[in-house]
Amino acid sequence: MPLSYVQPTADSPWGTYLSQIDRVLPYLGPLARWAETLRRPKRTLIVDIPIELDNGTIAHYEGYRVQHSLTRGPGKGGVRYHPDVTLEEVMALSAWMSIKNAAVNLPYGGAKGGIRVDPKVLSQKELEKLTRRYTSEIGIIIGPQQDIPAPDVNTNAQIMAWMMDTYSMNTGATATGVVTGKPLHLGGSLGRVKATGRGVFVTGREAARRIGLDIRGAKVAVQGFGNVGSSAAELFAAAGALVVASQDHSGTVFNGHGLDTAQLQAHVKASGGVAGFAGGEAMGLEEFWDVDCQILIPAALENQITAARAHRLKAKLVLEGANGPTGSAADDILAERGVLVVPDVICNAGGVTVSYFEWVQDFSSFFWTEDEINARLDKIMVGALNNIWDTADHHRISLRTATFAVACERILSARQERGLYP
Incomplete structure (x- = not known):
């Protein structure tokens, strides 16, 4: 299908991606001549x-x-x-x-x-x-x-x-090896189910350390309480944070003293959503974005943090568990307000990293323990974030633009070295 079929608006998913590519062009040097391949x-x-x-x-x-x-x-x-x-x-x-x-x-x-x-x-x-x-x-x-x-x-x-x-x-x-995320007895990997949420926690922990935010006692709000949101919430709670609010398709619950994440997971499994959870009080859809918290984890769908909501957020740190949850205009507003955003393309990469481990294990028919999986995941995620952070500091750009700079340089270098065929 020709791309003319798709007419993106500024804050549509494809439009957001294209604007992110535009922003990274000044940092690609001679490789920018290949950038059109990223748009197609x-x-x-x-x-x-x-x-x-x-x-x-x-x-x-x-x-x-x-x-x-x-x-x-x-x-x-x-x-x-x-x-x-x-x-x-x-x-x-x-x-x-x-x-x-x-x-x-x-x-x-x-x-x-x-x-x-x-x-x-x-x-x-x-x-x-x-x-x-x-x-x-x-x-x-x-x-x-x-x-x-x-x-x-x-x-x-x-x-x-x-x-x-x-x-x-x-x-x-x-x-x-044709798919990952399979059941264990069909070649699946230990640690895969919680891998994305674990990656959110690991990158969030490192980002909090760098900006001087103590996770212990920090208030966390989580949008989306599926595999990603619930796993991240569980790990933050285990580290001493207070998960004070959670929102999904069914509603929003709030407890200023901290939601019991294990009980909330059990409730969601039994009822299909967070609504009606006895350990918290119901809140309106828009009230979620006004919750007093230090860490916000959008782990639902795209374009949840709009420009209007970006003005209202009280969080100091946004960890993008979902793909594309922040619009381009909202990204700029958060930057102006001094809110650090750890972008989806690094923050939620834990899932695909453990999928890679699963793929490798399937080819070798040799499987690792969950402790080995988690140790390898943590090492890769911390190393990648540190590299991106150094790039951001060097160019004085956001973590999102720095992530795109690192990634696009690798993609376009490979494109240049492979050349065009025929």
């Missing part, structure tokens, strides 16, 4: 997914797989099931995966997938049919050395198992 996904695939529902009717869903860049290695990125999925969103998410993988120096390019569907209205059997048909349709461009999907919004280990099995059946050989 290498490959976009749109597929029709027809399935027979349990009631006998035929339903059609639209699915996507976008490979933004394969310059540094196979595509890598999740698959999301959500009623608001669009091609533009998937393009942006695939591009951010290119940046994220390069920022932590993983040997991957960037890719992303999605289906426009509300999975909550499908039965388990319908969900399996949807997943298997989608996998068959995108099977022409995925593979252990081509493009490796993973879980994202509303997808999980079971869906990855169906994807792996479908691809394996179609190719005639078991290919555990």
Whole structure:
């Protein structure tokens, strides 16, 4: 599909990504001549997914797989099931995966997938049919050395198992490395479920140390309480922070003395959302952005921190657990207000880092302990953040622009050295 089909606005996901590329150009030197490749996904695939529902009717869903860049290695990125999925969103998410993988120096390019569907209205059997048909349709461009999907919004280990099995059946050989985030007994990795949230905590801990913010006693607000938000909240609470507010699709809860994160996780698992949690009081949707806190973790969807909300935030440190949660205008406002933002492309890279570990373990058929996984993850995340911080200090730029500078230099250097074929 030609890019003219996508007409991004300034704060749309793709528009936000393009503005981030514009900002990094002055720091790319001679490599800037290759920058146009960053604005054009290498490959976009749109597929029709027809399935027979349990009631006998035929339903059609639209699915996507976008490979933004394969310059540094196979595509890598999740698959999301959500009623608001669009091609533009998937393009942006695939591009951010290119940046994220390069920022932590993983040997991957960037890719992303999605289906426009509300999975909550499908039965388990319908969900399996949807997943298997989608996998068959995108099977022409995925593979252990081509493009490796993973879980994202509303997808999980079971869906990855169906994807792996479908691809394996179609190719005639078991290919555990075609996806990551699988169940353990199908080649999954220990530590994968909580890896993204752990990465948020590790980068947040290092950023707090650098700005002189004591985590012990610090108040934390978390938007989104799925795998990422809940894992990060759990780790911050264990480090002595007070998780005072949490918000998801069901509502918002607040407790100034700290929410019990373990009890809240159990409540979410049982009820499907944070609303109604007995250990906190209900708050309005917009009140969440006025909560008195030192650390804010947006771990839900894109464009949650708007310009208007950026003016109201009381946090000193924003840790982007979600992809693209801060609009470009909001980013500038937060910078002017002295609020430090640890950007998504480094902050939430823990998930893809442990996905890389899973991929490596699948190829070698040799698996590591969870302690080994966490130690390797912490080392990579801290090293990557330190490199980015040094770049930010050198150029006197934000951590986001510095992350893009580091990542784009790696991507474009590889592009230049590979050359153009034919």
